[in-house]
Amino acid sequence: METVETVPQPVIGVATGSSPSPLYRTLARRDRPPNTFEATSWFALDEYIGLPAGHPQSYSEVLRREIVEPLHLDPTTVHVPNPHSDDLDRSAVAYEEAITSAGGVDLQILGIGRNGHLAFNEPGASLDSRTRVERLTDDTREANRRFFDSLSDVPTHCLTQGLGTILEARHLLLLAQGRGKAEAVHDALTGPVSSGCPASILQLHPRVTILVDEEAGSLLI
Numbered sequence: 001m002e003t004v005e006t007v008p009q010p011v012i013g014v015a016t017g018s019s020p021s022p023l024y025r026t027l028a029r030r031d032r033p034p035n036t037f038e039a040t041s042w043f044a045l046d047e048y049i050g051l052p053a054g055h056p057q058s059y060s061e062v063l064r065r066e067i068v069e070p071l072h073l074d075p076t077t078v079h080v081p082n083p084h085s086d087d088l089d090r091s092a093v094a095y096e097e098a099i100t101s102a103g104g105v106d107l108q109i110l111g112i113g114r115n116g117h118l119a120f121n122e123p124g125a126s127l128d129s130r131t132r133v134e135r136l137t138d139d140t141r142e143a144n145r146r147f148f149d150s151l152s153d154v155p156t157h158c159l160t161q162g163l164g165t166i167l168e169a170r171h172l173l174l175l176a177q178g179r180g181k182a183e184a185v186h187d188a189l190t191g192p193v194s195s196g197c198p199a200s201i202l203q204l205h206p207r208v209t210i211l212v213d214e215e216a217g218s219l220l221i
């Protein structure tokens with residue numbers, strides 16, 4: 001909330017997945033003046049390619065349910081990379097341009113994949129990568145299968161902000177819960193900075209807040 005209260009036109013980067021849901025619920029639950037989020041704009045980290053518009057698991061729909069409706073946001077202030085364009089490379093560039101025109105991201109909320117991915121930057125992603133089309137690893141598709149009827153329904157590709165894009169946010173907030181994230185959290189924070197663990201770029205950023213539960217942080221002690 002500090003970012004929303006102190007920055008005149010706050011730009012918030014939002015992750016999807018299970019990790020940030022409690023934070024979004026808290027933001028929605030507190031007793032706030034109706035115009036609290038009036039000046040904010042929001043940028044998703046990533047979006048699936050190949051789902052029909054309006055698919056309930058597309059990240060634009062997830063964000064509609066998790067932040068637009070509960071926080072009473074103007075939907076035009078919530079940006080997601082456009083996966084329906086004929087020119088996806090152009091979509092990626094347009095997304096970078098939109099972030100830049102908004103003045104850059106003030107606070108980037110992040111989850112972490114159990115393989116150390118950040119947004120959909122899978123192991124091997126270049127540390128200075130930008131928004132682009134990526135193929136999802138089998139591990140990530142398996143992890144996200146819980147949101148779909150079957151593994152074959154999980155998209156194989158996505159548009160994702162790059163690690164270089166994420167690093168330009170002025171403040172990073174990593175959220176992780178559960179034993180399944182413990183290795184990834186440990187490797188990201190205490191291992192070498194390497195594309196083998198994309199989340200290790202957190203070590204390169206001057207302002208990072210890490211909020212993990214006991215299980216996710218269990219290997220840090």
Ligand SMILES: N[C@@H]1[C@@H](O)[C@H](O)[C@@H](COP(=O)(O)O)O[C@@H]1O
Pocket residue numbers: 015016017018019020045046110111112113114118119120140144
């Ligand atoms: N693309 C998303 C990421 O942005 C998310 O942070 C991560 C962790 O997801 P979860 O919080 O559900 O464990 O993987 C997903 O696939």
